[in-house]
Amino acid sequence: MIDLYYWPTPNGHKITIFLEETAMPYTIIPVDIGKGEQFQPNFLAISPNNRMPAIVDHAPMERGEPISVFESGAILLYLAEKSEKFLPLDLRGRTEVLEWLFWQMGGLGPMLGQNHHFSRYAPERIPYAIDRYVRETKRLYGVLNTRLAEREFLAGAYSIADMAAYPWVVPHEAQGQNLADFPHVRRWFEAIKSRPATIRAYERGAAVSDPAQAGTMTEEARKILFGQSAQTAQPGGKA
Ligand SMILES: N[C@@H](CCC(=O)N[C@@H](CS)C(=O)NCC(=O)O)C(=O)O
Secondary structure, three states: OEEEEEOOOHHHHHHHHHHHHHOOOEEEEEOOOOOOHHHOHHHHOOOOOOOOOEEEEOOOOOOOOOEEEEOHHHHHHHHHHHHOOOOOOOHHHHHHHHHHHHHHHHHHHHHHHHHHHHHHHOOOOOHHHHHHHHHHHHHHHHHHHHHHOOOOOOOOOOOHHHHHHHHHHOOOOOOOOOHHHOHHHHHHHHHHHOOHHHHHHHHHHHHHOOHHHOOOOOHHHHHHHHOOOOOOOOOOOOO
8 A cells, every 4th residue: 555665774764663553554665775776767756855765655545646755754744644643633742743753853863864974974084073963963862861751752652753763763872872871762762672563664674675784885875875966866867
């Protein structure tokens, strides 16, 4: 019913976690971003920002033509509304989940992404950039820790906000973070990690690409991922 355009990165894992939790039937369509498959015209037609994840729902609630969705936050929201799961229906509960969902989309994800870039992938070591993003990561982990000090999950019951944030905390060591400094994050992290759906989601990812390769990058992948320009997202365009 759902085609998931996917590669096992933090943003990809968010969606398999949701789909495994809800047991919605889905088919993974691998998009090997290190090989440039995100520039294929059929993918750009549904994801014009040349980023995965994206989905196509072949059985939308209103019936009719399939609906495609790009951006992991929009996908989680779409799937939560469709399944009526992991997003409260009441105004206050829903608003809280959306706050933390958007906090992840605008803060935790992009900042930790820059941390990964400068700590792991940049061809030269730039201490200022590493320090800036490791510090910002620490600040965001602090926000998460304070939020989780008095509640089990980010907003009410386990929700799409937690599913969005969790995969970004998985590589905490590579981000220069020690969970011993953030005990409430650690408790939350271990609880989500041990959920059967999370385990299945990461197994699905491992079947698509060997997790031992995560964090390594070929020269070809480096050029494709870090050499993009205004022309890159044109159909047929490449870095
Ligand atoms: N804001 C987007 C970010 C998605 C994103 O950055 N995806 C990366 C992998 S984690 C990607 O597809 N990169 C391909 C590229 O850079 O060309 C979301 O939340 O879906």
